[in-house]
Amino acid sequence: MLSCGSTSASGFFRAWPLQRSRSAGSSCSTSSRIFEFRTPSGWFLVVALPVSIWLNGRALLGPVMGNDDVTFWFVSQTHISAHRLRLCYLPALCRDGKDRPAPARHIRRHGHRLHRLWLALRGVADARLSLNRFRLRWKRPRWSTTSDGSASSCRSSCRWRHLALIATSMIVLAFVWNEFLFALLLTTGDWQTLPILLAGQNSSRGDEWWAISVARAHLHCSDGGGVSTILGRMMRSGLLSGSINDLHKGGNHEETTTDGCPAAPGWHGGSPIARPTIRVWTLNVSTQNGPAIALGSVGRRRGLGKKTCGEVNVIEFPFGELLSKILTAMSQGHRRLRRDRFCSGLGLPDFAPFMSSMPAALQEGSNWEDIHPTLS
Amino acid sequence: MLVVSLFPLIYALTVSFQTVRIVPPTPPRFVGLANYAEIAGSARFWGAIWTTALITFLSVALQYALGFMLALALHHNVPGTALYRVTFLLPMFLAPVGVALIARMIFHPYLGPVNDAMAGLGFAYVPFLTEKWPAIMVLALIDIWQWTPFVTLLMLAGLQGLPQEVFEAARVDNISAWRRFWGITFPMLLPLSVAVIFIRLIEGFKIIDTVFVLTGGGPGTATETLTLFAYNEGFKKFNLGLTSALSFLFLIVVIVFGTVYLAAAQRVTRRFA
Numbered sequence: 001m002l003s004c005g006s007t008s009a010s011g012f013f014r015a016w017p018l019q020r021s022r023s024a025g026s027s028c029s030t031s032s033r034i035f036e037f038r039t040p041s042g043w044f045l046v047v048a049l050p051v052s053i054w055l056n057g058r059a060l061l062g063p064v065m066g067n068d069d070v071t072f073w074f075v076s077q078t079h080i081s082a083h084r085l086r087l088c089y090l091p092a093l094c095r096d097g098k099d100r101p102a103p104a105r106h107i108r109r110h111g112h113r114l115h116r117l118w119l120a121l122r123g124v125a126d127a128r129l130s131l132n133r134f135r136l137r138w139k140r141p142r143w144s145t146t147s148d149g150s151a152s153s154c155r156s157s158c159r160w161r162h163l164a165l166i167a168t169s170m171i172v173l174a175f176v177w178n179e180f181l182f183a184l185l186l187t188t189g190d191w192q193t194l195p196i197l198l199a200g201q202n203s204s205r206g207d208e209w210w211a212i213s214v215a216r217a218h219l220h221c222s223d224g225g226g227v228s229t230i231l232g233r234m235m236r237s238g239l240l241s242g243s244i245n246d247l248h249k250g251g252n253h254e255e256t257t258t259d260g261c262p263a264a265p266g267w268h269g270g271s272p273i274a275r276p277t278i279r280v281w282t283l284n285v286s287t288q289n290g291p292a293i294a295l296g297s298v299g300r301r302r303g304l305g306k307k308t309c310g311e312v313n314v315i316e317f318p319f320g321e322l323l324s325k326i327l328t329a330m331s332q333g334h335r336r337l338r339r340d341r342f343c344s345g346l347g348l349p350d351f352a353p354f355m356s357s358m359p360a361a362l363q364e365g366s367n368w369e370d371i372h373p374t375l376s
Numbered sequence: 377m378l379v380v381s382l383f384p385l386i387y388a389l390t391v392s393f394q395t396v397r398i399v400p401p402t403p404p405r406f407v408g409l410a411n412y413a414e415i416a417g418s419a420r421f422w423g424a425i426w427t428t429a430l431i432t433f434l435s436v437a438l439q440y441a442l443g444f445m446l447a448l449a450l451h452h453n454v455p456g457t458a459l460y461r462v463t464f465l466l467p468m469f470l471a472p473v474g475v476a477l478i479a480r481m482i483f484h485p486y487l488g489p490v491n492d493a494m495a496g497l498g499f500a501y502v503p504f505l506t507e508k509w510p511a512i513m514v515l516a517l518i519d520i521w522q523w524t525p526f527v528t529l530l531m532l533a534g535l536q537g538l539p540q541e542v543f544e545a546a547r548v549d550n551i552s553a554w555r556r557f558w559g560i561t562f563p564m565l566l567p568l569s570v571a572v573i574f575i576r577l578i579e580g581f582k583i584i585d586t587v588f589v590l591t592g593g594g595p596g597t598a599t600e601t602l603t604l605f606a607y608n609e610g611f612k613k614f615n616l617g618l619t620s621a622l623s624f625l626f627l628i629v630v631i632v633f634g635t636v637y638l639a640a641a642q643r644v645t646r647r648f649a
Contacts, residue, residue, distance in 0.1 A: 184607065195473040
């Protein structure tokens with residue numbers, strides 16, 4: 001991952017960050033200590049399992065909502081859920097590779113999947129909450145048919161149940177799509193969701209970025225308009241089968257590759273989706289947003305990807321988020337961080353523990369002098 | 377559920393009793409309740425609670441009143457109900473971040489149309505986002521605009537489930553519309569109202585996206601909510617111990633409030649039922 005920061009008025013520093021810091025011992029030992037069962041924290045975790053099973057059987061809150069829904073939903077609605085997820089799984093690894101438990105290593109690598117898992121679970125909890133409300137309203141036990149069992153009344157009640165399920169799914173989808181808090185806390189410098197991208201427009205500079213920000217906001221809001229329109233129609237007419245039929249329409253079965261890159265072998269999909277290509281590598285570029293700084297990376301993204309059959313993702317952050325995003329990735333021993341091109345003087349002391357001296361051979365030549373002469 | 381809920385909860389609890397910093401990477405030290413004491417003695421924490429409570433209670437009260445009114449209007453089959461239903465649902469499905477970004481431009485002190493319109497009508501210029509009370513009002517306004525449809529949706533569903541015989545009997549007895557509403561409709565919808573208000577209050581307590589984009593907690597810390605305060609402590613200053621303690625204090629506040637609210641709501645519901 002390349003990182004680009006802004007230049008400071010007093011000059012700039014070139015830095016050659018270490019992938020593994022020599023000074024990482026203290027946090028490494030603490031993180032691993034917490035996961036050992038010799039410590040009180042470890043025993044707390046062991047005790048948590050039977051306690052949670054016992055708690056799950058207790059009646060907690062009143063008759064309006066189901067206990068399981070309320071327990072998860074109520075507690076999960078505060079930001080501590082995102083904070084504790086991040087706290088528990090992402091920084092639990094050592095940068096120097098020692099005492100790194102294998103499960104924690106996999107958890108770190110797939111931290112963003114944890115975020116998706118949480119979103120999916122929240123979606124399930126929201127759906128269960130909505131379904132419970134629906135059941136209370138329609139006074140139907142779960143998976144029941146009508147009392148007289150006649151075909152016409154069963155069709156009617158089934159249709160209403162399907163409508164409610166569809167409406168619930170769409171509402172949950174919309175809420176999870178617009179999720180901001182957990183994406184803000186759990187994303188790192190490699191990927192970000194659309195609401196985070198929109199929030200990054202805040203510190204863009206230049207009048208033209210107002211228009212671009214509005215355009216992006218409208219694009220993101222357009223799906224909400226589509227959802228509300230479809231929901232309004234479905235609530236009125238109850239037609240889901242039309243949308244299902246669209247997915248199964250006969251389509252183009254040609255195997256196409258987009259830009260001459262190797263096609264995925266053995267693809268036998270019967271859908272209109274084109275045969276996917278294989279990407280040999282993926283480069284994530286984190287950069288400050290703004291026309292002067294991000295434009296170079298954005299403009300060269302596709303060309304570089306086409307030439308090399310790779311994929312370049314440009315992730316823009318506002319200036320105020322750069323330090324925290326990059327520093328968090330470094331402190332967690334993110335292996336994919338290779339080098340910084342710039343480092344603001346204001347943030348340099350924070351990066352110092354993770355850096356070593358740049359090799360002398362790199363401190364000369366046209367690449368060294370191309371942007372600004374170093375101040376000696 | 378254990379993996380994503382209970383285990384992280386316990387881990388965060390243990391961290392809240394320690395000083396844990398990522399930058400600089402100092403070894404954690406057990407400090408007991410020092411983090412909690414530091415937060416409880418912090419004026420910024422109490423200010424964040426006050427701001428969060430003010431925005432939440434103000435916006436939820438108006439959401440409920442407006443949402444109920446809209447639901448009553450949609451319940452009677454006025455012409456264009458289908459169009460209104462879709463139009464009123466739209467704000468709920470928009471991304472709060474996108475809405476806040478557009479609102480930031482609308483309420484911009486010099487480029488926004490609101491101040492232009494006010495100047496054209498002869499009113500004075502209002503610094504919507506650069507002074508405390510106008511900024512809080514704008515945040516509450518955006519919250520009301522975006523989430524009133526949610527209340528409308530639920531109240532409309534409740535209205536459509538009410539038995540019609542009671543209302544027919546009331547019309548036969550020549551009971552006025554206001555008495556029908558206050559004596560029949562409102563009490564019958566009280567349990568649903570309690571649930572809707574509860575959901576909106578809990579959702580309102582965790583407001584961050586609108587504040588993050590619109591004011592960033594400013595001017596100064598005037599509009600800083602609890603969640604934004606925790607984010608700044610944890611991800612700008614990397615003070616994880618303090619952030620964990622703050623998170624648990626926040627959880628305790630929300631649980632206490634929720635318990636008191638539900639107990640009070642049950643008494644009110646029993647009295648009206």
